[in-house]
Structure formats: C-alpha cells, structure tokens
Amino acid sequence: MAGRPKLYYFDGRGKMESVRWLLAAAGVEFDEVFLETREQYEKLLQGGALLFQQVPMAEIDGMKMVQTRGILSYIAAKYNLYGKDLKERALIDMYTGGTDDLMGFLLSFPFLSAEDKEKQRAFVVQKATTRYFPAYEKILKDHGQDFLVGNRFSWADVHLLEAILMLEEKKSDVLSGFPQLQAFKKRISNIPTIKKFLEPGSKRKPISDDKYVETVRRVLRMYYDAKPN
Amino acid sequence: MSGKPRLTYFNGRGRMEPVRWLLAAAGVEFEEIFLETREQLLKLIKDGALLFQQVPLVEIDGMKMVQTRAILSYIAGKYNLYGKDLKERALIDMYVEGIADLMQMILKFPFSPPEAKEKNIASVAERATKRYFPVFEKVLKQHGQDFLVGNQFSWADVQLLEAILAVEEKIPAVLSGFPQLQAFKTKMSNMPTIKKFLQSGSPRKPPPDERYVATVVEILK
Numbered sequence: 001m002a003g004r005p006k007l008y009y010f011d012g013r014g015k016m017e018s019v020r021w022l023l024a025a026a027g028v029e030f031d032e033v034f035l036e037t038r039e040q041y042e043k044l045l046q047g048g049a050l051l052f053q054q055v056p057m058a059e060i061d062g063m064k065m066v067q068t069r070g071i072l073s074y075i076a077a078k079y080n081l082y083g084k085d086l087k088e089r090a091l092i093d094m095y096t097g098g099t100d101d102l103m104g105f106l107l108s109f110p111f112l113s114a115e116d117k118e119k120q121r122a123f124v125v126q127k128a129t130t131r132y133f134p135a136y137e138k139i140l141k142d143h144g145q146d147f148l149v150g151n152r153f154s155w156a157d158v159h160l161l162e163a164i165l166m167l168e169e170k171k172s173d174v175l176s177g178f179p180q181l182q183a184f185k186k187r188i189s190n191i192p193t194i195k196k197f198l199e200p201g202s203k204r205k206p207i208s209d210d211k212y213v214e215t216v217r218r219v220l221r222m223y224y225d226a227k228p229n
Numbered sequence: 230m231s232g233k234p235r236l237t238y239f240n241g242r243g244r245m246e247p248v249r250w251l252l253a254a255a256g257v258e259f260e261e262i263f264l265e266t267r268e269q270l271l272k273l274i275k276d277g278a279l280l281f282q283q284v285p286l287v288e289i290d291g292m293k294m295v296q297t298r299a300i301l302s303y304i305a306g307k308y309n310l311y312g313k314d315l316k317e318r319a320l321i322d323m324y325v326e327g328i329a330d331l332m333q334m335i336l337k338f339p340f341s342p343p344e345a346k347e348k349n350i351a352s353v354a355e356r357a358t359k360r361y362f363p364v365f366e367k368v369l370k371q372h373g374q375d376f377l378v379g380n381q382f383s384w385a386d387v388q389l390l391e392a393i394l395a396v397e398e399k400i401p402a403v404l405s406g407f408p409q410l411q412a413f414k415t416k417m418s419n420m421p422t423i424k425k426f427l428q429s430g431s432p433r434k435p436p437p438d439e440r441y442v443a444t445v446v447e448i449l450k
Contacts, residue, residue, distance in 0.1 A: 051323060052364065065323060067326035068326075069326055070319060073322050074315065074318070074319045074322070077315055087290070087292065090299055090303040093298060093299030093303070094280060094294060097298055098280065098296065132281065135281055
C-alpha cells in the first residue's frame with residue numbers, strides 16, 4: 001500500500017539526511033513533514049506515531065519506521081542497494097557503519113560553541129584522514145572497481161559520498177592524498193539520480209545553521225550544552 | 230570454510246557481549262581472543278586486521294568483520310533469527326536499534342566518574358521504564374505471542390532479554406509494572422541455548438569491574 005514515503009523530521013540534515021540521500025539515489029520521490037513547534041511533536045507523541053518518542057520517523061509501506069539504521073536498511077533492501085547476498089550485505093553494513101561513525105561526529109557540530117566547533121572540526125578531519133578515508137581508499141584500490149561492493153552501486157557508495165561531501169565542507173582539500181576517493185567522488189556524483197540530488201531545488205538540506213539549532217532545542221526542549229569529542 | 234567464529238575483544242562485556250549472546254542463542258560455539266595489552270591491539274592494526282582500527286573483531290566465514298551492528302546482522306541473517314521477510318526484518322531492526330540505545334547508556338557506566346554513577350543509574354531507570362520497556366510490553370500484550378516478531382524466535386528477543394538482565398543488575402525491581410516482560414524474561418531464559426548461556430562456565434561475561442575498565446583505558450589510550 002504504497003504512496004510516497006513521508007519523512008518526519010526537522011527542516012535540516014541531522015539524522016534524516018542519510019535517508020534523503022538514499023531515497024534520492026534510489027530514484028524514489030518522497031514527502032516531508034517538518035517539525036517546527038513543540039505542539040506538533042507532542043501531537044505525534046500522543047498519537048503513538050513515534051515508537052521510542054523520537055524522530056527520524058518515516059512512513060513507508062504502511063509502517064511508521066523509526067531508528068535511522070532500520071529505515072536505511074529497509075530502503076536499501078527494497079530498492080536493491082544492499083548487495084546480492086548475505087556476505088555482500090555484511091560488507092555494506094561494515095562500510096556504512098564506518099561512515100555512520102564518521103558522520104556521527106558531525107551531528108553535534110551545529111550545537112557547539114564557536115571555540116568547540118574548531119576543536120571538533122580538527123577532530124573529525126583527523127579521524128577522516130587517519131582512520132576512515134584510508135580504509136575506503138584501500139578497498140577501492142584493492143579491487144579496482146567503480147563501486148565499493150560487488151561491482152555494483154549500493155547504499156555503501158551513497159553513504160560514503162555523503163560523508164566525503166560533509167568532510168569537504170569542513171576542509172575543502174580533505175581528499176588530497178586520496179586519489180581513489182577523488183575519482184570515486186566524481187563517478188558517484190555523476191550517477192543521474194545523485195546528480196539530480198546535488199542540484200539546487202532537490203530535497204538535500206543545507207548545513208545546519210542557528211535557526212535549525214533553535215528549532216531543535218525548542219521542539220525537543222533540549223537545552224543542555226553539547227560537548228566536543 | 231569454517232571453523233568456529235573467533236571473537237577478539239577485551240575480556241569483558243562491552244560491545245562484544247551482544248555478539249556472544251546471539252551466537253550462543255543460535256547454538257553456535259565460538260572462540261575468543263582477549264586483548265590484554267596495547268601491543269596486541271597495535272599488532273592487529275599493523276597486520277590490517279581491523280578495518281577501522283577498532284574492536285570488536287569477529288572472524289567468521291572467511292571475513293574479518295568489524296562494526297557490531299554489521300556482525301550481529303550477519304549472524305542473525307545466517308542463523309535465521311532475522312524474521313521471514315523484509316517487513317519482519319524492519320521490525321526487528323527497529324527493536325534492536327532501540328534496545329541498543331538503552332544498552333549504550335549502560336555501556337558507558339563503568340567509564341563515568343564515581344560521582345556521576347547515581348545520576349546515570351537514574352537516567353537508565355527512567356529511559357528503561359518510560360521509553361523502552363513500555364514499548365515491548367505493549368508489543369507483547371497486543372499480539373499475545375511468545376516472541377516479539379512474527380511468532381518466531383529472533384535477534385530481537387535475544388537483545389531484549391540481554392537488556393532486561395543488564396538493567397536489572399543495576400535496578401533489581403525494574404520489571405515491576407511490566408508483567409508481559411516478566412513472563413517474557415522467564416520464557417526466553419528457559420530456551421535451551423539461552424539457558425545454557427546463563428549457566429556458569431558459559432562465555433557470558435560478568436559485569437564490568439575496575440580491572441576491566443583499567444585494561445580498556447590502558448589499551449585504547
């Protein structure tokens with residue numbers, strides 16, 4: 001009983017951005033409901049729409065799915081972006097686990113003070129260039145194929161591109177020293193669905209600003225200070 | 230090409246414990262290598278065994294798997310503990326991810342300063358009794374079945390039992406007010422593979438102590 005997936009989140013990247021990327025990569029159009037007020041959130045809660053009282057939430061195929069990884073796994077499997085067998089799925093899960101950890105370091109970024117932002121920027125760039133990017137660089141170098149897993153476009157490729165672009169926003173030359181990743185970035189960016197997503201007017205969200213931070217704090221009543229790693 | 234799965238981690242629960250639970254629940258015997266020194270970790274990294282320079286590491290079916298969720302998903306898929314179709318898998322994923330959020334709070338416990346301990350226990354109690362346990366209580370009540378998903382034993386059941394027992398260690402009466410979960414705990418604990426895992430002499434690890442914390446801190450510094 002399909003209709004388009006409907007995503008419930010704030011009007012900004014946060015934990016929902018990876019879902020937007022994956023749906024877009026799969027060529028799936030979707031609708032969005034943006035949380036602006038506490039009342040909206042409480043209404044969702046009271047209606048029982050949020051299994052663990054949290055967003056992201058994606059209405060898809062009659063389910064109200066929560067938990068970002070659950071949502072992403074479902075979409076990947078449904079749209080054949082999860083490899084051809086259990087072992088390829090294992091690789092994709094490993095690789096997206098890494099990019100998830102890396103992008104996870106940036107989730108708190110908008111909520112940090114200016115000084116802590118600098119610390120966090122340095123921390124994330126260091127992790128990217130010494131832990132994560134070398135791993136993906138080697139994977140691509142070792143098999144010499146266009147895609148990370150099974151010589152076929154998958155969720156792992158989408159997630160890595162997203163991570164690369166986010167890191168480049170923090171340090172524009174972060175890929176210097178990673179020729180495989182530079183070529184990968186070009187290749188994946190040129191895939192038609194991804195190319196479309198990277199153009200203005202798509203559902204891709206910009207870097208989170210103070211307005212976004214204010215909205216999240218207000219809706220979630222989350223007023224404590226975030227700390228850098 | 231097999232041989233038993235081989236787990237490399239510290240000699241304690243941490244992020245590897247759910248893997249021990251799941252393998253045990255599936256009736257799969259495994260070997261363990263315990264990290265005792267920083268040199269051991271550095272050697273593993275130098276040898277290229279750790280994709281992201283981190284443990285857990287599970288060598289299984291010719292793969293050197295890292296990333297706990299990936300490892301658990303693979304085991305669940307391989308041993309038929311992941312539901313019968315995509316939608317059941319979606320439910321299982323939602324449930325285990327929620328439980329993992331709760332377990333994450335418990336994971337951090339031993340590493341937080343002593344003065345924070347009471348506050349942390351209160352936070353866990355709150356999350357468990359207001360956010361997570363009510364969900365599973367309701368799921369079980371609504372379908373009236375023994376297992377969380379699809380009337381069949383799955384990864385979600387194992388994960389929930391592990392979480393219940395872990396929380397109970399800190400808050401013994403935490404299940405009062407959750408009769409379905411009490412019955413669930415009893416039923417799951419009595420499943421033969423789980424019962425065996427809960428007996429002494431199994432690979433199940435005890436709650437983390439100071440020695441464990443010191444080892445981890447030393448190795449990961």
